[in-house]
Amino acid sequence: MKNSIYIGIGILFGITMYKSEAASWFRIYEMFNFQAFHMYGIIGVAVVLGLITTQLIKKYKVKSFYNVPIVINDKEKSVKRYLFGGIIFGLGWALAGACPGPMFTLVGAGFYSLLIVIGSAVLGTFIYGKLKDKLPH
Amino acid sequence: MELILQPWPWYVSGTLIALVLFLLLMMGDSFGMSSNLRTLCTLCGAGKKTDFFNFDWKTQKWNLLVMIGAVIGGFIGANLLSSGSGVAINPATIDQLQDIGITSSGRSYLPVEIFQVFSIKNIVLLAVGGFLVGFGARYAGGCTSGHAISGLSNLQLPSLIAVIGFFIGGLVMIHFLFPIIF
Numbered sequence: 001m002k003n004s005i006y007i008g009i010g011i012l013f014g015i016t017m018y019k020s021e022a023a024s025w026f027r028i029y030e031m032f033n034f035q036a037f038h039m040y041g042i043i044g045v046a047v048v049l050g051l052i053t054t055q056l057i058k059k060y061k062v063k064s065f066y067n068v069p070i071v072i073n074d075k076e077k078s079v080k081r082y083l084f085g086g087i088i089f090g091l092g093w094a095l096a097g098a099c100p101g102p103m104f105t106l107v108g109a110g111f112y113s114l115l116i117v118i119g120s121a122v123l124g125t126f127i128y129g130k131l132k133d134k135l136p137h
Numbered sequence: 138m139e140l141i142l143q144p145w146p147w148y149v150s151g152t153l154i155a156l157v158l159f160l161l162l163m164m165g166d167s168f169g170m171s172s173n174l175r176t177l178c179t180l181c182g183a184g185k186k187t188d189f190f191n192f193d194w195k196t197q198k199w200n201l202l203v204m205i206g207a208v209i210g211g212f213i214g215a216n217l218l219s220s221g222s223g224v225a226i227n228p229a230t231i232d233q234l235q236d237i238g239i240t241s242s243g244r245s246y247l248p249v250e251i252f253q254v255f256s257i258k259n260i261v262l263l264a265v266g267g268f269l270v271g272f273g274a275r276y277a278g279g280c281t282s283g284h285a286i287s288g289l290s291n292l293q294l295p296s297l298i299a300v301i302g303f304f305i306g307g308l309v310m311i312h313f314l315f316p317i318i319f
Contacts, residue, residue: 002164002199003202005164006164006199006200006202006203006206007202007203007205007206007209008206009157009160009161009164009203009206010202010203010204010205010206010207010208010209010210011206011207011209011210011213012153012156012157012160012206012210013154013157013203013206013207013210014206014207014208014209014210014211014212014213014214015210015211015213015214015218016145016150016153016154016157016210017207017210017211017214018210018211018214018215018218018219019141019144019145019150019214019218019219020144020145020147020149020150020153021144021224021246022150023211023246024224024246024247025247025248025251025252026224026226026230026234026242026246026247026248027224027226028307029226029230029234029311030226030227030230031307032304032307032308032310032311032312033230033233033311035226035227035229035230036226036227036230037147038147039147040147041146041147041148041151042147042150042151042154043151043281043285043286044151045147045148045150045151045152045154045155046150046151046152046154046155046158046286047285047286047289047290048151049151049152049155050154050155050158050159050286050287050289050290051289051290051292053155053158053159053162053290054158054162054287054290054291055292057162062163064162064163064164064165065163065164065165066164066165068165070162070163070165072162072167072291073167074291074293075278075279075288075293075295075296076278076295077294077295078295079298081276081277081278082277082278082284082295082296082298082299082302083298083299083301083302084276084277084302085273085274085275085276085277085278085299085302086273086277086284086298086299086300086301086302086303086305086306087273087302087303087305087306087309088269088272088273088276088277088306089269089270089273089274089276089277089280089299089302089303089306090273090302090303090304090305090306090307090308090309090310091269091273091306091307091309091310091314092265092266092267092268092269092270092271092272092273092306093266093270093281093303093306093307094306094307094308094310094311095262095265095266095269095310095314095318096262096263096266096267096269096270097247097266098266098270099170099171099270099274099280099281099282100170100171100173100174100270100271100274100280100281100282101170101207101280101281101282103267103270104170104204104207104208104211105207105208105210105211105214106211106247107208107211108207108208108209108210108211108212108213108214108215109211109212109214109215109216109246110212110215110216111246111247111252111253113252113253113255113259113263114252114263116260116263116264116267117263117264117266117267117270118267119264119267120263120264120265120266120267120268120271121174121267121268121270121271121274122174122177122178122181122271123267123268123271124174124267124268124269124270124271124272124273124275125171125174125175125177125178125271125272125274125275126178126181126183126187126190126271127268127272128189128271128272128275128276129175129178129183129187129189129190129275130187132189135276
C-alpha cells in the first residue's frame with residue numbers, strides 16, 4: 001500500500017513536470033535568458049505554497065499520515081559547499097536542460113538520450129563521493 | 138479535456154509541485170530527487186569502497202519509488218495527456234536559438250538537434266551536463282527540489298545560497314559558454 005502511494009506521488013510529480021514544460025530544455029534556456037515568466041511562476045507558486053504548508057506543519061506540530069511527528073531538518077550552515085556545488089549544478093542544468101527529477105520523467109516520455117544524462121549524473125555523484133573529503137565545504 | 142491536453146499554466150503546475158511536497162512531508166519523508174542518484178551509486182556497489190555510499194539503500198526505497206513514478210508520469214504526460222509536443226517559448230528566444238542552429242522549438246519538446254541526433258558532440262554535451270548536475274547536486278546537498286522548493290519553503294539560508302549558485306552557473310553556461318559550444 002505504502003509503496004503504491006510513493007509511486008502515485010511520483011506519477012503526479014512526473015506528469016506535472018512534463019505538462020508544465022519544466023522538463024523542457026527550451027523552458028530552461030528561456031528562463032536563463034529572462035525571456036518568460038513561466039518558470040519563475042512555477043517555482044514562485046511552489047515556494048509560496050510550500051512555505052505556507054511547511055510553516056503551518058511546524059507551527060501546529062502536524063503529525064504525518066502515520067501519526068508520527070513530522071521532522072523537517074535544517075540544512076547544515078556553510079557557504080562554500082552551497083555556492084560552489086550550486087554553480088556546478090547550474091552549469092549542468094543549463095547545458096542538459098534537466099535536473100534530477102525531470103531527467104527521469106523525460107525517459108518515460110520517450111527521450112532515451114536522457115539515459116546518457118542519468119548515467120553521467122550517477123557518475124558525477126560517485127566522483128563527488130570519492131573527492132568529498134578533499135573539497136572545501 | 139482540451140484544457141488538460143494543453144500545456145499546464147504556471148500557477149497550476151506550481152500548486153501541484155507544492156502538493157507533492159506536502160504529500161511527501163505527510164508521508165514522513167522529504168522532497169529531494171537528487172538523493173536518488175546517491176542511492177543508485179550504492180545499488181551499484183559503491184558502498185564497498187567509499188563511506189559516503191555505505192548506507193542501507195532500503196531506507197531510501199521510498200524515494201526510488203517516487204523516481205519510478207516520475208518515469209511513469211512522463212510516459213502518461215507525453216502519451217495520454219498531450220495533443221502536441223511543441224513548446225511555446227518566447228519568439229525572441231526562438232530567434233536566438235535559430236542563430237545557434239536550433240530550429241526545432243515549435244515542433245518538439247526537446248531540441249531535436251541535441252537530443253535526437255547521435256553525434257559525438259551531442260553525446261559529450263549530454264554526458265558533461267549530466268556529470269555536472271550529479272556532482273553539483275551532491276556537493277550542494279540538493280537540487281531544484283531539495284533546495285529551491287523544500288529548502289526555501291523551510292526558510293533555509295543555505296538553500297538560498299545554493300539557488301543563487303544554480304543561477305550563477307546557469308547564466309554563465311548560457312551567456313558565456315553557449316557561444317563557444319554552439
